[in-house]
Amino acid sequence: MSVTAIGDYRFAPRDAQANFHGNIVVYLHWEGxxxxxxxxxxxxxxxxxxxxxxxxxxxxxxGSHPDxxxxxxxxxxxxLDGAPFTPDPARAIGAQGIGHKSLLRxxxxxxxxxxxxxx
Amino acid sequence: MTTRDVSLTLNVTxxxxxxxxxxxxxxxxxxxxxxxxxxxxxxxxxxxVHRQSVSERLGREWEVQEMQLQMxxxxxxxxxxxxxxxxAWR
Amino acid sequence: xxxxxxxRRKLSLKQRHALLTRGLGWDTTYQPxxxxxxxxxxxxxxxxxxxxxxxxxxxxxxxxxKIQAEKERKLYAVxxxxxxxxxQFGLTDAxxxxxxxxxxxxxxxxxxxAHRHFAHVARHLxxxxxxxxxxxxxxxELRHAQTQIHTISHYNKYFDGFHDWRHMYDRVWYxxxxxxxxxxxxxxxxxxxxxxxxxxxxxxxxxxxxxxxMSGAAYNGDLATVTFGFSAQSDESRHMTFGxxxxxxxxxxxxxxxPIIQRWIDKxxxxxYRLLSLVSMMMDYMLPKKVMSWAEAWxxxxxxxxxxxxxxxxxxxxxxxxxxxxxxxxxxxxSHEVWCIFYNYTHAAAFxxxxxxxxxxxxxxQKYPDTFDRLYRPRLDLWAEQAASGQRFYNNALPQLxxxxxxxxxxxxxxxxxxxxxxxxxxxxxxxxxxSDGCKDVFDPEPQKYVxxxxxxxxxxxxxxxxxxxxxxxxxxxxxxxxxxxDYAGSPEHRQWVDWMRGRRIAAE
Numbered sequence: 001m002s003v004t005a006i007g008d009y010r011f012a013p014r015d016a017q018a019n020f021h022g023n024i025v026v027y028l029h030w031e032g033x034x035x036x037x038x039x040x041x042x043x044x045x046x047x048x049x050x051x052x053x054x055x056x057x058x059x060x061x062x063g064s065h066p067d068x069x070x071x072x073x074x075x076x077x078x079x080l081d082g083a084p085f086t087p088d089p090a091r092a093i094g095a096q097g098i099g100h101k102s103l104l105r106x107x108x109x110x111x112x113x114x115x116x117x118x119x
Numbered sequence: 120m121t122t123r124d125v126s127l128t129l130n131v132t133x134x135x136x137x138x139x140x141x142x143x144x145x146x147x148x149x150x151x152x153x154x155x156x157x158x159x160x161x162x163x164x165x166x167x168v169h170r171q172s173v174s175e176r177l178g179r180e181w182e183v184q185e186m187q188l189q190m191x192x193x194x195x196x197x198x199x200x201x202x203x204x205x206x207a208w209r
Numbered sequence: 210x211x212x213x214x215x216x217r218r219k220l221s222l223k224q225r226h227a228l229l230t231r232g233l234g235w236d237t238t239y240q241p242x243x244x245x246x247x248x249x250x251x252x253x254x255x256x257x258x259x260x261x262x263x264x265x266x267x268x269x270x271x272x273x274x275k276i277q278a279e280k281e282r283k284l285y286a287v288x289x290x291x292x293x294x295x296x297q298f299g300l301t302d303a304x305x306x307x308x309x310x311x312x313x314x315x316x317x318x319x320x321x322x323a324h325r326h327f328a329h330v331a332r333h334l335x336x337x338x339x340x341x342x343x344x345x346x347x348x349x350e351l352r353h354a355q356t357q358i359h360t361i362s363h364y365n366k367y368f369d370g371f372h373d374w375r376h377m378y379d380r381v382w383y384x385x386x387x388x389x390x391x392x393x394x395x396x397x398x399x400x401x402x403x404x405x406x407x408x409x410x411x412x413x414x415x416x417x418x419x420x421x422x423m424s425g426a427a428y429n430g431d432l433a434t435v436t437f438g439f440s441a442q443s444d445e446s447r448h449m450t451f452g453x454x455x456x457x458x459x460x461x462x463x464x465x466x467x468p469i470i471q472r473w474i475d476k477x478x479x480x481x482y483r484l485l486s487l488v489s490m491m492m493d494y495m496l497p498k499k500v501m502s503w504a505e506a507w508x509x510x511x512x513x514x515x516x517x518x519x520x521x522x523x524x525x526x527x528x529x530x531x532x533x534x535x536x537x538x539x540x541x542x543x544s545h546e547v548w549c550i551f552y553n554y555t556h557a558a559a560f561x562x563x564x565x566x567x568x569x570x571x572x573x574x575q576k577y578p579d580t581f582d583r584l585y586r587p588r589l590d591l592w593a594e595q596a597a598s599g600q601r602f603y604n605n606a607l608p609q610l611x612x613x614x615x616x617x618x619x620x621x622x623x624x625x626x627x628x629x630x631x632x633x634x635x636x637x638x639x640x641x642x643x644x645s646d647g648c649k650d651v652f653d654p655e656p657q658k659y660v661x662x663x664x665x666x667x668x669x670x671x672x673x674x675x676x677x678x679x680x681x682x683x684x685x686x687x688x689x690x691x692x693x694x695x696d697y698a699g700s701p702e703h704r705q706w707v708d709w710m711r712g713r714r715i716a717a718e
Contacts, residue, residue, distance in 0.1 A: 119588035
């Protein structure tokens with residue numbers, strides 16, 4: 001499909017990976033906690049170990065929520081770009097199929113937000 | 120002619136009482152709703168404003184194009200000439 | 210007393226209009242018409258007879274100037290009087306002005322863009338009748354921009370967030386939403402622009418922009434905004450009529466136009482609807498004295514009026530917009546989801562949000578009996594608790610944005626209000642994310658347009674927004690940190706308002 005135009009209409013994508021100074025953009029989303037209004041976006045180096053997301057990144061973002069401290073990470077389930085995913089904290093994100101503009105969603109069973117409202 | 124409602128929404132101005140009275144007289148099925156600073160008039164099928172009707176009630180010559188100063192919104196197909204302003208669904 | 214005699218006229222309104230519009234046009238002979246009008250064929254729209262265009266308002270330039278001058282005389286007298294008499298003291302509460310900030314930052318620039326592009330359309334349509342109407346609309350839109358700027362400049366003397374709207378429009382994250390909407394429209398051809406703006410925005414959806422803001426102003430003591438609102442609205446009825454006339458004219462000219470127009474209706478209904486989500490938040494959360502809920506406004510101004518409109522257009526083979534059903538499903542959630550976005554990111558906004566009091570929550574519960582207590586009151590209560598303990602919640606990360614509408618992806622699945630809606634597409638080896646099927650359906654047929662989206666979050670990550678830290682970005686926005694942003698509670702304008710009101714009580718005693 002293409003744009004109906006008066007001439008040739010082709011442009012380089014503004015958000016190509018090369019524009020992010022060696023980083024990839026990764027989106028992370030804690031399901032059932034919609035008081036955080038949307039998935040979170042981060043510029044991350046592909047060689048960053050997944051574990052650093054869990055230990056360094058997410059707590060500063062989600063830590064204020066009463067459910068955060070109760071998470072059992074062994075029970076959490078994940079999808080990566082729509083497919084079931086088991087993260088390996090020791091390996092680099094880039095080595096586990098996480099690419100530019102990948103979306104990671106995780107569910108923490110039994111934790112359903114404020115009063116079970118999924119907020 | 121369909122009976123779906125058309126509507127006119129008008130400003131509240133010094134001309135409003137005469138305009139609304141003319142509309143009510145000429146459109147027996149029109150329903151008038153008043154809100155702060157605006158008047159909404161709904162009517163099945165067709166709503167017409169007659170220049171003569173408004174002029175008589177205003178006590179001066181009124182031009183149909185003065186509707187431009189009164190209008191906030193309308194719903195329906197518009198027809199306008201020297202002597203009338205109407206909205207209708209076909 | 211004698212009955213008034215009819216005015217003496219040589220020509221009827223219809224005749225005068227024909228002579229002063231169509232009668233003044235001509236087909237060029239020394240250059241081919243296609244060269245003089247290079248933009249009105251490429252979209253595939255077929256016009257066989259431009260003379261079939263009927264302008265119902267039959268306004269000619271001489272009447273136009275007279276009528277518009279009358280509106281301006283009345284309007285400026287009121288604005289000046291409001292300023293001289295410190296009309297801001299009549300506001301219900303200074304929180305209300307955050308709605309006006311959103312208006313100046315997000316709507317006024319679009320009036321100016323409309324002015325520019327209607328001037329373009331007024332040059333590039335082959336038919337004289339629509340050229341004249343477009344020319345008048347271009348002048349109307351400039352007048353709207355001017356009167357809004359002039360009116361709202363009074364508030365800039367005493368309140369925050371008004372001082373640099375033009376600069377902010379090009380940079381601030383939530384203002385890329387209106388900006389990208391209009392840039393999509395003006396980079397399209399003239400017919401798509403007219404369906405996008407004149408029909409979808411100025412006919413189908415217009416009441417969902419103007420009635421909330423102008424009624425909100427009336428209910429909250431903002432006489433100045435009410436006045437410019439009504440002054441503009443009388444132009445809007447001409448714009449609405451232009452939009453409906455364009456639609457019918459194109460549909461009647463050739464059957465081949467119908468599928469093209471249907472695609473545009475589907476696209477621009479959705480884009481306009483997503484843009485108006487900002488208004489839903491304004492209506493339900495930002496007005497101290499409320500007019501009606503977003504759900505009620507949607508029912509009145511889309512479900513009922515839009516229903517009648519599309520029933521009328523069915524005879525041409527036009528059906529209602531593809532995703533209208535989703536918009537209707539969303540009516541009990543939209544404002545709450547958008548308020549959540551702005552509450553999360555108030556530290557980066559040039560207006561305030563705040564914790565909603567009990568009376569307000571009860572109003573929301575009454576207006577949204579099926580969703581509010583179950584889904585939204587709990588989060589408002591959590592935030593209020595956090596604020597009360599000195600830990601007012603601000604989101605520490607940046608949000609995922611929709612590639613098409615550019616709003617943070619805070620909308621939920623049509624059939625599940627507890628799950629964020631994620632949609633995506635792969636194009637030329639890149640992934641693109643969308644908040645909804647509606648936005649994905651805008652991208653998929655024309656990906657080359659939206660791969661160019663200037664998404665604020667990605668631009669920050671690319672280093673184009675003043676620096677890596679939040680404060681760098683806010684300075685790049687020309688936002689006054691600690692003044693324009695953050696919670697209303699404790700802000701400079703809150704403290705000022707409390708002082709003023711205390712002064713009035715003392716004076717009254």
